């Protein structure tokens with residue numbers, strides 16, 4: 001295999017949901033690279049096979065919270081896309097662990113950039129660094145400059161906000177050798193697409209309830225969603241343009257957006273699940289909000305009581321209920337103005353791809369059924 005003399009990109013968290021899409025996106029659309037280093041705690045060996053005669057995909061097993069691991073991975077590279085994170089709003093991992101990975105991990109990436117002379121860093125942040133806040137203030141078609149009462153209490157959004165602040169403050173810092181570091185931050189709303197773990201859970205849950213989804217959130221509450229392929233595309237463009245126009249992109253934040261429709265979280269999921277015969281029951285929530293809130297509180301209490309025995313972490317808790325029940329949608333063209341971003345995938349294409357993937361979940365479950373699992377599967 002002959003590998004050219006292009007740039008070396010490091011993708012932290014490159015085996016995750018977004019990270020693996022990003023690696024494929026870079027391979028297909030970024031002509032200027034000769035090596036992609038996929039740095040992750042848990043390696044997905046299938047990515048190795050993506051190497052071709054132009055680009056080598058190198059899998060590096062490491063822990064972002066260990067500076068030495070990060071330094072080694074960054075040595076001799078040109079640019080880092082830092083997506084590695086613990087994504088947990090359910091209390092599956094202790095808050096201290098979330099901080100260690102998301103905040104200390106990001107400090108390590110910045111420190112390693114400085115010591116290993118890596119000039120460019122694109123950070124994957126989240127809409128959660130802004131909101132929704134626990135006061136239930138709606139963020140309706142907001143942009144990067146919209147004023148909003150930002151209030152963080154939960155470990156995940158708190159950690160993403162701290163990490164983003166560090167990343168932005170590091171823009172313009174001197175690195176070893178005297179050059180400057182340039183950083184920018186991308187804030188996806190709720191990402192969806194092939195490989196979305198939460199969608200798998202909703203699909204499994206729907207099978208258990210006879211393909212019925214019981215409406216819990218008022219349909220008027222809009223939740224911003226963005227297709228994983230477009231988030232990956234935006235990272236690629238930001239990485240490319242950060243090197244060409246560092247003074248424009250450096251120190252900036254950009255919401256990730258595309259043409260996915262504004263809908264409630266549940267109605268949006270139904271765009272895919274209905275292709276597998278799922279039905280949403282009720283045009284309004286079947287359970288009054290206060291009952292749902294009590295249930296969420298009960299789940300939180302159970303989690304606390306069972307702590308030490310096992311991890312009880314259901315999807316519904318007071319925080320996820322608050323996020324799902326508060327409108328958060330973005331409308332902006334900052335990324336287009338600053339680095340020419342336009343979605344690579346139109347909504348129809350994103351939907352088609354996601355439906356194909358959701359249907360493939362049915363096939364794999366049907367295989368399970370054929371070898372003895374109980375269930376009732378059909379798909380149109």
Ligand SMILES: NC(=O)C1=CN([C@@H]2O[C@H](COP(=O)(O)OP(=O)(O)OC[C@H]3O[C@@H](n4cnc5c(N)ncnc54)[C@H](O)[C@@H]3O)[C@@H](O)[C@H]2O)C=CC1
Pocket residue numbers: 012013014015016017018019039040041042062063064065082083084085086087101105124125126127160187188189190191192
């Ligand atoms: N999933 C979503 O809806 C959204 C995600 N984001 C952000 O996008 C990024 C990617 O998220 P997803 O792909 O959904 O998550 P994911 O969990 O699929 O991917 C994260 C990756 O980071 C790796 N990782 C975790 N701890 C690590 C450690 N100590 N050292 C090295 N690698 C480690 C994991 O193994 C995983 O492969 C994250 O930064 C997340 O905060 C932002 C907005 C929405």
Ligand SMILES: C[C@@H](CO)CCC[C@@H](C)[C@H]1CC[C@H]2[C@@H]3[C@H](O)CC4=CC(=O)CC[C@]4(C)[C@H]3CC[C@]12C
Pocket residue numbers: 087089125126127128189190191198216217223265266315316319320321323324
């Ligand atoms: C009340 C339930 C009835 O069906 C529905 C609960 C859905 C929630 C689990 C999700 C609603 C909104 C999601 C979050 C949102 O998309 C923003 C996020 C950004 C991130 O960076 C990480 C993931 C998440 C926090 C996402 C998590 C799941 C929801 C809370």
